Amino acid sequence: MKKLTRNIAVAMSLSLTAVSSPAMAADSSKPIVIPTHNWSSQVVMAYVIGGIFESMGNNVEYVPADTQAVYEAIRNGDVTISHEVWQSTFGASFYNAMQKGGIIDAGTHAAMTxxxxxxxxxxxxxxxxxxxxxxxxxxxxxxxxxxxxxxxxxxxxxxxxxxxxxxxxxxxxxxxxxxxxxxxxxxxxxxxxxxxxxxxxxxxxxxxxxxxxxxxxxxxxxxxxxxxxxxxxxxxxGGNGACGSPKGWLKKAANYKFPKTHPAAYTAFSKISFTSTDIGQMAALVDIEKMSHQDAAKKWLSAHEDVWKPFTE
Known part of the structure; x- marks a missing residue:
């Protein structure tokens, strides 16, 4: 009887440990869908972030997307993330989609815009x-x-x-x-x-x-x-338009299911915070050095492991 009681106690202890210390679930094998727009830093960063996800064992797809409609696509689950949400240009579309539900704020880059x-x-x-x-x-x-x-x-x-x-x-x-x-x-x-x-x-x-x-x-x-x-x-x-643009934030957005389907990738994505220097370097590889977006991303990732690898830890 004592042995049985002891075994039950051990089993309960293990069960409680499993509940109170949840292990990181494995990421889904379904691809993470990343949008590409029509400016260099956004496209290079798409492949940079995709490369980070792939280094973690994830599958990635890239799709061209409208710069304003992409937030509806994320909300509906057709696209997984947006990694360059510029406050001045896309803030309204981002918040409108958030109000409808299905899209979440995944954090802010260090760079101001x-x-x-x-x-x-x-x-x-x-x-x-x-x-x-x-x-x-x-x-x-x-x-x-x-x-x-x-x-x-x-x-x-x-x-x-x-x-x-x-x-x-x-x-x-x-x-x-x-x-x-x-x-x-x-x-x-x-x-x-x-x-x-x-x-x-x-x-x-x-x-x-x-x-x-x-x-x-x-x-x-x-x-x-x-x-x-x-x-x-x-x-x-409601105004007359006689004003300049505000300095603003650069945010990241994600479909609300992303933390559940790809918990490791989402954790890394939420940590990603690029500086103005990081983003300028990515764009320069294309606009000055005339590299393809894919090659620019590979070069940036190879040269800056000290920047991005901590995001995956």
């Missing part, structure tokens, strides 16, 4: 438009930024219209500059970099959309100082 119109450093150095980077100076020098297709007005080369909609044309109108400037939407991020490179050769005036962190941080790019952003200043929020 800014998405804004600006000029190459030489435009300031050569004094092509005296008074820049203050926005008021633009009223006095539209001809400096005119192009063959701008109808005599100065041109702002914006990113693809899917990124910000009509935010920049609305800003021009709100600032009273729409009689002197027009907005042209680039087809891709590559078109922005091609225009910057072309303008640099002739040291001519050019205003383009850009962001930080990016590879251009090292080359020198100056963001125009517009009126400070505040909640409600944009047309879509």
């Amino acid at each position: 800014l998405e804004e119109m600006g000029v190459p450093q030489y435009v300031i150095d050569d004094n092509l438009c005296p008074g820049l980077p203050k926005w008021e100076a633009l009223a006095n020098c539209p001809e400096v930024f005119a192009t063959a297709d701008s109808g005599g007005k100065g041109r702002w080369l914006e990113g693809p219209q899917s990124w910000h909609g009509n935010q920049m044309p609305e800003r021009l109108a709100g600032l009273g500059l729409d009689d002197k400037y027009m907005v042209k939407f680039a087809g891709s991020a590559d078109a922005l970099w091609a225009e910057l490179e072309s303008a640099k050769k002739d040291r001519r005036g050019v205003i383009t959309f850009n962001w930080t962190p990016n590879f251009t941080d090292a080359e020198g790019f100056v963001f125009i100082e517009f009126p400070e952003y505040f909640d409600g200043c944009r047309v879509g929020d």
